[in-house]
Amino acid sequence: MTTHDEQPVLKVEHLYKSFDERPVLVDVSLALHKGENLVILGRSGMGKSVLIKCIIGLIEPDEGTIYILGKNTTHLDHKALNEVRQKIGFSFQGSALYDSMTVRENLTFSLKRNLNIHDPQQLDAMVRDALRDVGLEHAIDQMPSELSGGMRKRIGIARCLILKPEIMLYDEPTAGLDPVTSSEINQLILEVKQKYHTSSIIITHDITCAKTTADRIIYMQDGRVYLEGTFEALDRKDDPQLETFFNYFKIQHQ
Amino acid sequence: MRVAHVYQFILRIFKETFSSPFETEETLNQCYLQGNRTLLLIGFTSFLAGIVFTRQSRPSLIEFGAESWLPSLVSIAIVRGLGPLITALICSGKLGSSMGAELSSMKVTEQIDAMEASGTNPFKYLVVTRVIATTVMVPVLVIYADAVALMGSYVAVHYYSQTTFKLFFTQAFQALSFLDIFSSIIKPVFFGFAIGVVSTYAGYNAPRATVGVGKSANRSVVISMVCVFIIDFLAVQIFGSLRP
Amino acid sequence: MKREEVRRNTRLGIFVITGILLFLFAIFYVGSEQSLFNANFPLRANFVDVNGLQKGNNVWLSGVKVGTVREVNIIDNSMVQIEMRIDQKLRQFIKEDALASISSEGFVGNTIVVIEPGSSPQAVADNAIIRTGQQTSTQDMMNALQTTAENITNITHELRQIMQEAGKEGTLGSLLTDTTLGPEIKLTIDNIQTTGRRSAVLTSDVIQMLTQLKNNESGVVNTLLTDTSFSRTYEETLANIKTAGEQAAAASAELTALVEKIDNQKNAMGVVLNDTAFANNIQKTADQLSEGVAKFNENMEAAQHNFLLRRYFKKKKRQEEKENN
Known part of the structure; x- marks a missing residue:
């Protein structure tokens, strides 16, 4: 298990956010430690996505502070915020590949702009490395529209990895995928952690995914952190809400 | 569209246009795409418009016994009004809808968020490049539209009265002043800018739903066209007051 | 890629x-x-009236465009100075005594400055102020025609009155005693005769021109606008009309004076009636005059229906109405 004595790489304190008077996040606090896979579990519409979008700065929280790698990011200007963002990889639910570009261009897009690398050979090598890590080297010159959902997801992850992030945020990595592909993605998440030494937050409602990838789980409900602990610890808890989730998992694995 | 929001949007475009890093490659790419998308259509429509306008003006001029004024009349009409207007309307339709739809679908599928999250500036890459491209390309396209419309008009004039090209050309240009030529290039700069700003605004600020795509494409076209007419109206006032 | x-x-x-x-x-x-890039030189001319000349209007030399008007300034109460830019290469053709005048490109064209080259051996200097002359404008022609027509109508009317009175009254003997009056009348009648003939010729000229103008399928307007030889003929015609008009006006004025005299001294009528040849003469003149007037009316009618002059007549009519009210 992870060592907890270090400074957490990411810390969220008392985060509030509401849309049109409807509270989505209510006093959320959490910490992500180095080298840890933190799964945030919960039903749809419980503010999980809003939470990680607040972390990356796509949504501005109403209240609360977020520390990323020791820096308070809630009041950073655009430029400083972008510097922080370059250390975070964000895998979107719908992969969000740039439609108009080939896979190669998708991957080099941020490389060229953030790291200012323009040497074609160096770019090519980096793209191939990243694609090899997700097992899709052959798709290098394909357009995103030619790829399947699982492949797009992998490319989306590769696009983050190529920037060598310290923190990975996965938004519903297995949503809309068949079980086989899902478990492949779960394995990929673990491999990424191994190879790139990233700390990750994984947002999911998929209990299998949580079980496979999690070092620690936070169960969110109604915009609050409801329960926290390892998979086993939560499994032992006697909570009707949690029960439903875990039963579903058990049915699958009988 | 809220005025303050639009104002900030435009302000941001200016700010980011002149601050590094510059998206030169993508700007050129957008210029190429926009020119490529519209050139043929603009050429075709302005050629026809040249013919139609000439044919329709001819009877009235004949009634006044001034058929020889046809080239001058047509060249003034084309350079001052028709060429820029046709170009701007085609661009609003073709470029406006594609920009609105493209940006809003990128918004819906979180591609804009993905750019933002990866630490690059999507505004610069998506909005600024497109606005620069329309602002640059619409005037260039207008020059072509004018040239092609004059060709069309020559074809029509020649069909009736066997005027030589040289005479047509001399008469057409005799009627034009510097102001006409300059107005035909300055006006489209504003047309292009308006089309770019309206369409990218509609796309970039689209609601996050699939209906948003259609809506913002539609909005881009309609509002761009209205803007084009408003600018044209203002330009007539301004250039009219400059004329002796 | x-x-x-x-x-x-x-x-x-x-x-x-x-x-x-x-x-x-x-x-x-x-x-x-607009001769902005060619080598050119400035030339000036002062006019009393520039007839709507504007910056950028063309300058013609012998019917060829040689430059443009750059400035039109009112320099004092009754003087407008224009500055022209003339092609440097053509300086040699414009002499010191060149004559500038305001004209128009054909019937309905722009106002232009026409330079007549002059005959001095010395070419013009930069910024020289050249002589100016007044050229006949459409407006002048129409005014002259109008006056002529009115006068002719008056003359015929009064002549007819004389004839009638001469037939009725018998105080002819007294006229015989006045010998000085006879030749004077004769001279006047001769004058009228000439004018009558002239206006008949003139009228047919104008009618012909207007007919051509109306049948513009043959491109007469085109020719008129572009063909310099035609525009010269046209200028000459205008000049003719003007002369004729002026002459007729003079003649009719004389005649009016004479008729007044006759009215005062009714005895002068005897001369007229005694001399049958002379009476015939008057009769003939009157006929010619009325024919002339009829043709003239026809001409005016045609002119009124011609679009080119329509506006002029409308304006005239409005003015008259205004005066009547």
């Missing part, structure tokens, strides 16, 4: 550069039309 990009950017470059070249070409062409 890279090569594709280069190819596209090249195409884009060619596209934009061609556009810019077209634009520059248009600028250059319009500029050269």
Whole structure:
């Protein structure tokens, strides 16, 4: 298990956010430690996505502070915020590949702009490395529209990895995928952690995914952190809400 | 569209246009795409418009016994009004809808968020490049539209009265002043800018739903066209007051 | 991929550069039309009335465009100074005693400055102020025609009155005693005769011209606007009309004076009635005059229906109505 004595790489304190008077996040606090896979579990519409979008700065929280790698990011200007963002990889639910570009261009897009690398050979090598890590080297010159959902997801992850992030945020990595592909993605998440030494937050409602990838789980409900602990610890808890989730998992694995 | 929001949007475009890093490659790419998308259509429509306008003006001029004024009349009409207007309307339709739809679908599928999250500036890459491209390309396209419309008009004039090209050309240009030529290039700069700003605004600020795509494409076209007419109206006032 | 990009950017470059070249070409062409880029020299002329001349109007020498008007300034109460830019190469053809006048390009064209070259051996200097003359304008022609027509109508009317009175009254003997009056009347009648004939010729000229103008399928307006020889004929016709008009006006004035005299001294009538040849003469003149007037009316009618002059007549009519009210 992870060592907890270090400074957490990411810390969220008392985060509030509401849309049109409807509270989505209510006093959320959490910490992500180095080298840890933190799964945030919960039903749809419980503010999980809003939470990680607040972390990356796509949504501005109403209240609360977020520390990323020791820096308070809630009041950073655009430029400083972008510097922080370059250390975070964000895998979107719908992969969000740039439609108009080939896979190669998708991957080099941020490389060229953030790291200012323009040497074609160096770019090519980096793209191939990243694609090899997700097992899709052959798709290098394909357009995103030619790829399947699982492949797009992998490319989306590769696009983050190529920037060598310290923190990975996965938004519903297995949503809309068949079980086989899902478990492949779960394995990929673990491999990424191994190879790139990233700390990750994984947002999911998929209990299998949580079980496979999690070092620690936070169960969110109604915009609050409801329960926290390892998979086993939560499994032992006697909570009707949690029960439903875990039963579903058990049915699958009988 | 809220005025303050639009104002900030435009302000941001200016700010980011002149601050590094510059998206030169993508700007050129957008210029190429926009020119490529519209050139043929603009050429075709302005050629026809040249013919139609000439044919329709001819009877009235004949009634006044001034058929020889046809080239001058047509060249003034084309350079001052028709060429820029046709170009701007085609661009609003073709470029406006594609920009609105493209940006809003990128918004819906979180591609804009993905750019933002990866630490690059999507505004610069998506909005600024497109606005620069329309602002640059619409005037260039207008020059072509004018040239092609004059060709069309020559074809029509020649069909009736066997005027030589040289005479047509001399008469057409005799009627034009510097102001006409300059107005035909300055006006489209504003047309292009308006089309770019309206369409990218509609796309970039689209609601996050699939209906948003259609809506913002539609909005881009309609509002761009209205803007084009408003600018044209203002330009007539301004250039009219400059004329002796 | 890279090569594709280069190819596209090249195409884009060619596209934009061609556009810019077209634009520059248009600028250059319009500029050269306004003689901005050619070597040119300034020339000035003072006019009392420039008839709506504007900056940018053309300057013609012997019917060829040689430059443009650059400035039109009112320099004092009754003087307008214009500055022209003339093609440097053509300086040798414009002499010191060149004559500038305001005219128009054909019937309905722009106002222009026409320079007549002059005959002095010395070419003009920069900024020289050249002599000016007044050229006949359409307006002048119409005024002259109008006056002539009115006068002729008056004459015929009064002549008819004389004839009638001569037939009725018998105080002819007294006229015989007045010998000085006879030749005077004769001279006047001769004058009238000449004028009558002239206006008949003139009228047919104008009718012919207007008919040609109306049947413009043959491109007469075109010719009128572009053909310099025709426009010269046209100028001459205008001048003719003017002379004729002036003469007729003079003659009719004389006649009016005479008729007044006759009214005062009714005895003068005897001369008229005694001399049958002379009476015939008057009769003939009157006939000619009325024929002339009829043709003239016809001519005016035609003119009124011609679009070119329609506005003039409308304006005239409005003015009259205004005066009547």
